[in-house]
Amino acid sequence: VQLDADKEALRWLEAYVLALQENLMRPLPKAREALFFPDPASEQRLIQWLDRAQRELYVCVFTITNNHLRDAVTRAHDRGVAVKVISDDECMKQIGSDIQYIRDRGIPTETDTNPDAHMHNKFVVIDKEILITGSFNWTVQAVNANQENLVVVHDPEICQQYITYFDNLWASFRPV
Amino acid sequence: VQLDADKEALRWLEAYVLALQENLMRPLPKAREALFFPDPASEQRLIQWLDRAQRELYVCVFTITNNHLRDAVTRAHDRGVAVKVISDDECMKQIGSDIQYIRDRGIPTETDTNPDAHMHNKFVVIDKEILITGSFNWTVQAVNANQENLVVVHDPEICQQYITYFDNLWASFRPV
Ligand SMILES: [Zn+2]
Ligand SMILES: [Zn+2]
Numbered sequence: 001v002q003l004d005a006d007k008e009a010l011r012w013l014e015a016y017v018l019a020l021q022e023n024l025m026r027p028l029p030k031a032r033e034a035l036f037f038p039d040p041a042s043e044q045r046l047i048q049w050l051d052r053a054q055r056e057l058y059v060c061v062f063t064i065t066n067n068h069l070r071d072a073v074t075r076a077h078d079r080g081v082a083v084k085v086i087s088d089d090e091c092m093k094q095i096g097s098d099i100q101y102i103r104d105r106g107i108p109t110e111t112d113t114n115p116d117a118h119m120h121n122k123f124v125v126i127d128k129e130i131l132i133t134g135s136f137n138w139t140v141q142a143v144n145a146n147q148e149n150l151v152v153v154h155d156p157e158i159c160q161q162y163i164t165y166f167d168n169l170w171a172s173f174r175p176v
Numbered sequence: 177v178q179l180d181a182d183k184e185a186l187r188w189l190e191a192y193v194l195a196l197q198e199n200l201m202r203p204l205p206k207a208r209e210a211l212f213f214p215d216p217a218s219e220q221r222l223i224q225w226l227d228r229a230q231r232e233l234y235v236c237v238f239t240i241t242n243n244h245l246r247d248a249v250t251r252a253h254d255r256g257v258a259v260k261v262i263s264d265d266e267c268m269k270q271i272g273s274d275i276q277y278i279r280d281r282g283i284p285t286e287t288d289t290n291p292d293a294h295m296h297n298k299f300v301v302i303d304k305e306i307l308i309t310g311s312f313n314w315t316v317q318a319v320n321a322n323q324e325n326l327v328v329v330h331d332p333e334i335c336q337q338y339i340t341y342f343d344n345l346w347a348s349f350r351p352v
Contacts, residue, residue, distance in 0.1 A: 032329075032331065032334060033334075034334050034337040034341075036337075036341050038293070062311070112323065114321075116321060117214070117317075117321035117322050117323070118321075118322045118323070119322075119323045120311045120312075120313075120322045120323060120324050121310075121323055121324060121325050122311050123310070123311070123325055131327065133309065133310050133311070133325060133327050134297075134299070134311075135238070135296045135297045135298050135299070135309070135310075135311065137296075141293075142296070145290075145292060145293035145294075146293050146294045146295075146296045147293070147294070147295045147296060147297055147345060148296050148297060149297050149299055149309060149338070149341070151307065151309050151327065151329065151334065153208075153327065153329055155208065158208060158210050158327065161210040161212075162210060165210075165212050165325070169323060
C-alpha cells in the first residue's frame with residue numbers, strides 16, 4: 001500500500017511539474033491581432049470575432065450602417081448573448097442607420113444626447129475578456145475605402161475598465 | 177581555493193534561481209492601460225507616453241489641431257527621435273491644422289491624396305514596442321467634449337504589423 005501511495009505521489013508530482021512548465025514556460029497564447037482597412041477580409045475577421053461571443057457583447061460605436069456587422073450583432077442576440085449597443089445621437093438619425101433596426105429586434109440600445117459632443121468610440125468587449133478597438137467605424141466606406149485599424153487584445157483587466165466606462169456611459173445616456 | 181569556487185557557484189545558483197522566479201513567477205508587468213475621454217488627465221497621460229519615445233515615433237492620425245500633442249511630437253523630434261507623421265489630406269487644409277507646423281520643423285510628413293477616402297487612423301507606435309490606438313483624434317474637442325478611448329499595449333509583434341502597414345501607407349502617399 002505504501003508503494004502505491006508513493007507511486008501516486010510521484011505521478012502527482014510529475015503532473016504538477018508538467019502543468020507548471022505549461023503555464024510558466026509556455027504561457028497559453030493570448031488572442032491578439034491587428035486588422036487593417038480597406039480590406040473586406042478584415043471585416044470578415046471582425047464578424048468572426050463577434051460570432052464567437054457566448055455570454056456578453058458590449059458594442060460602443062459611433063454609427064452602424066454596415067449590414068454585415070448589424071447582422072452579426074443580431075445573430076449574437078438571437079443565440080442568447082446579452083447584447084448592449086451604445087451609439088451617437090446624430091448618427092441615429094442618419095439615412096441607413098441600423099440602430100433603430102437593432103432596437104426593433106429587442107436589443108437594448110442607448111445614444112448620447114449632447115448635440116455639442118460626439119459619442120465617437122468604436123469598441124467592442126466580448127465575454128468580458130476580448131477588447132476590439134481602433135478607428136474603424138461600422139460603415140461600408142470604412143471597409144472598402146478608408147485607411148482604418150483595429151486591434152484585438154485578450155485582457156480581462158483592460159476589458160473590465162472598458163466595461164465600467166460602458167456602464168457609466170449607459171447610465172448617463174439613459175433618460176431620467 | 178576550492179571552497180571559494182564552491183561558494184561562488186552557490187552564489188551564482190542562488191542568483192539564477194532568483195532571476196528565474198522573477199521572470200517566470202512574476203513576469204515583468206507589461207505596459208498596458210486604457211485611456212478614456214473626455215478627460216484632460218487622459219491627454220496628459222498620452223503626452224507622457226509620447227515623451228517616453230527614445231528612438232522612433234510613428235504617428236498616424238486623421239488630424240492634428242491639438243497644440244499640446246503637436247508640441248509632444250516636436251519635442252521628440254528635437255531630442256533626436258526618428259519621427260514620421262501621416263495624416264489626412266482634407267484635414268491638412270483645415271484651419272488650425274498643425275501638420276504644416278510639424279513639417280516646417282523638419283519632421284517628415286505624408287498625407288493621403290484620395291478625395292473619396294479618409295486616412296482615418298489614430299494610432300502611434302513608440303520604439304517598435306508600444307502601440308496606442310483607439311477613436312481619439314488629436315483635437316481639443318476630443319479631449320474636452322467627446323466620448324473617446326485609447327488602449328496602450330506593449331507588444332512588439334503587433335507593433336511590427338502596424339509599422340509594416342505604416343510603411344506601406346507612407347510609400348503609397350509619397351508623390352511619384
Ligand atoms: Zn452626439
Ligand atoms: Zn482623405
